[in-house]
Amino acid sequence: MKRRDLLRTSAATAAFALGSRFWRHAFAAPARPGTSPYGPLAATPDGNWLRLPAGFTSRVIAMTGVPVAGTSHIWHVAPDGGACFPLADGGWAYTSNSEVPLIGGAAVVRFDAGGRVTGADTILSGTTSNCAGGPTPWGTWLSCEEWDGGNVFECYLDGRPAERRSDLGTFAHEAVAVDPDERRLYLTEDRPNGRFYRFTPDRYPSLASGRLEAARVSFGADRMSGTVTWTRVEKWLPAALNPFTSGRTTAFDGGEGCWYDDGVVYFTTKGDNRVWAYTPASSSIECIYAADLSPESPLRGVDNLVVSRSGDLFVAEDGDDMQICLITPDRVVAPFLKLDGHAGSEITGPAFNPAGDRLYFSSQRGLDGIGIGVTFEVSGPFRR
Numbered sequence: 424m425k426r427r428d429l430l431r432t433s434a435a436t437a438a439f440a441l442g443s444r445f446w447r448h449a450f451a452a453p454a455r456p457g458t459s460p461y462g463p464l465a466a467t468p469d470g471n472w473l474r475l476p477a478g479f480t481s482r483v484i485a486m487t488g489v490p491v492a493g494t495s496h497i498w499h500v501a502p503d504g505g506a507c508f509p510l511a512d513g514g515w516a517y518t519s520n521s522e523v524p525l526i527g528g529a530a531v532v533r534f535d536a537g538g539r540v541t542g543a544d545t546i547l548s549g550t551t552s553n554c555a556g557g558p559t560p561w562g563t564w565l566s567c568e569e570w571d572g573g574n575v576f577e578c579y580l581d582g583r584p585a586e587r588r589s590d591l592g593t594f595a596h597e598a599v600a601v602d603p604d605e606r607r608l609y610l611t612e613d614r615p616n617g618r619f620y621r622f623t624p625d626r627y628p629s630l631a632s633g634r635l636e637a638a639r640v641s642f643g644a645d646r647m648s649g650t651v652t653w654t655r656v657e658k659w660l661p662a663a664l665n666p667f668t669s670g671r672t673t674a675f676d677g678g679e680g681c682w683y684d685d686g687v688v689y690f691t692t693k694g695d696n697r698v699w700a701y702t703p704a705s706s707s708i709e710c711i712y713a714a715d716l717s718p719e720s721p722l723r724g725v726d727n728l729v730v731s732r733s734g735d736l737f738v739a740e741d742g743d744d745m746q747i748c749l750i751t752p753d754r755v756v757a758p759f760l761k762l763d764g765h766a767g768s769e770i771t772g773p774a775f776n777p778a779g780d781r782l783y784f785s786s787q788r789g790l791d792g793i794g795i796g797v798t799f800e801v802s803g804p805f806r807r
Contacts, residue, residue, distance in 0.1 A: 459757035474761040479803030487796040496543035502785035502796040504555030505772030518564040520553035527553040546578040555598035567596035594661035598681035611678030616663040637662040637672040648709040680728035691725040722748040732779040733806035741769035767792020
């Protein structure tokens with residue numbers, strides 16, 4: 424049995440089993456624009472503002488200020504990062520952050536095995552600017568605060584109160600990904616001089632204590648690939664602000680989405696519109712997409728990302744022309760969907776359900792960017 428098939432046999436690891444081999448040719452050329460495996464987008468949007476490939480349909484799951492259908496739960500302002508989790512009854516749950524000051528937090532929508540909404544409730548409240556985050560293999564949602572005094576909160580879907588995980592650092596957190604093989608976490612920092620961090624728990628999977636480090640990259644001449652070493656940093660101070668560690672760690676321009684799949688950690692940097700792949704086993708890092716190398720590329724404003732079952736990397740745009748683009752394993756970049764009429768917003772929280780046939784995401788500020796966030800589901804023949 425292949426390793427990825429073995430992972431799929433466990434519901435506890437379903438959130439990490441959606442991808443297959445990806446970027447196995449080390450230091451190949453960065454991805455370039457090409458033809459999508461799903462074909463062209465529709466010429467006009469459907470009834471939910473979405474232009475999709477043939478065979479795909481959409482529905483609106485929730486809107487800011489309105490009860491989630493069939494529930495009394497009012498959907499939050501500024502929906503951002505999200506993830507899906509399998510449920511014991513064969514259904515699944517989708518978590519979503521709220522990126523607003525002081526009254527941020529996170530909520531969850533639950534679905535039955537047929538995709539019908541069965542419930543929604545709050546899993547975190549009273550926090551600030553909860554941007555992205557990441558799922559854990561043990562079924563909790565890590566919600567990240569994006570401000571200089573920000574922390575990571577571990578949220579439970581079973582009603583237990585969320586817990587602050589202070590040892591994961593105090594900085595402008597964006598996203599986090601768990602490597603279940605090496606039992607470490609990787610974190611991005613959304614600042615122009617942000618760092619790429621890793622956290623090693625003292626007693627995995629407990630996140631109550633552990634060692635926080637920041638990456639130092641020894642780049643090659645073209646600065647597209649290199650080798651990573653790690654420097655221990657203080658948990659209470661961003662690495663860039665610590666004079667003892669800032670010169671020994673590498674700045675990444677606006678760290679955004681972060682996702683682990685099959686031995687590789689992927690993350691984006693919005694300041695230079697790049698997608699990176701870090702392989703812990705070899706301590707190697709590679710830029711797998713750089714917008715400046717492909718002026719004709721459809722992907723700009725790189726933000727949250729997720730890997731599908733087929734190994735396609737789905738990257739959401741913050742602004743630009745409001746697309747989710749995919750990067751295929753053979754390094755082709757193409758649009759997967761486009762959201763019309765939502766200029767002034769950003770696409771957030773892409774996540775696949777455990778079966779890999781439904782994609783969830785939000786328009787954070789909604790139609791014309793007026794502040795009414797919309798959370799969507801797209802269903803169809805996603806590649807396996």
